[in-house]
Amino acid sequence: MRRSSAGTGWCSRPAAKHAVEGLTEALRAEVEPFGVRVLTVEPGAFRTRAHAGFAAEPVEDGPYRPMIERVRDAMVAQNGRQRGDPARGVRAVLAAMELPEPPRRLVLGGAAFTAVTGALENLADIRSAEVLARSADHG
Numbered sequence: 001m002r003r004s005s006a007g008t009g010w011c012s013r014p015a016a017k018h019a020v021e022g023l024t025e026a027l028r029a030e031v032e033p034f035g036v037r038v039l040t041v042e043p044g045a046f047r048t049r050a051h052a053g054f055a056a057e058p059v060e061d062g063p064y065r066p067m068i069e070r071v072r073d074a075m076v077a078q079n080g081r082q083r084g085d086p087a088r089g090v091r092a093v094l095a096a097m098e099l100p101e102p103p104r105r106l107v108l109g110g111a112a113f114t115a116v117t118g119a120l121e122n123l124a125d126i127r128s129a130e131v132l133a134r135s136a137d138h139g
Contacts (some may be wrong), residue, residue, distance in 0.1 A: 025040070044115075045084055047080065061071055083109060
């Protein structure tokens with residue numbers, strides 16, 4: 001994960017998360033026949049002091065500056081106030097792996113759960129192009 005906010009925008013963070021999610025899905029399919037279980041953990045904001053150093057990070061001038069400053073300021077303001085408890089998060093991961101059928105994905109934290117389920121339930125954009133999607137198949 002990129003610590004510096006200088007230079008480009010913030011898109012590398014969610015892009016990296018999606019890449020890890022895709023890699024985990026592929027790994028799961030490969031190792032499942034060998035009895036290996038793979039769980040994708042998607043944590044929300046946890047009180048880990050990870051945001052503590054952002055206040056001192058410089059932001060270079062450029063078109064992304066206002067957006068990067070807003071993100072940095074929000075992270076600094078959130079530091080120490082994140083709802084996620086790291087110890088409870090670890091316990092949730094261990095409990096998920098002990099289930100007879102562990103989930104494929106475990107979203108940790110209430111806000112993260114709401115955000116992820118909301119995004120997954122919003123299929124209107126995909127459904128609006130269903131005819132075009134299906135038109136790519138052989139007759």
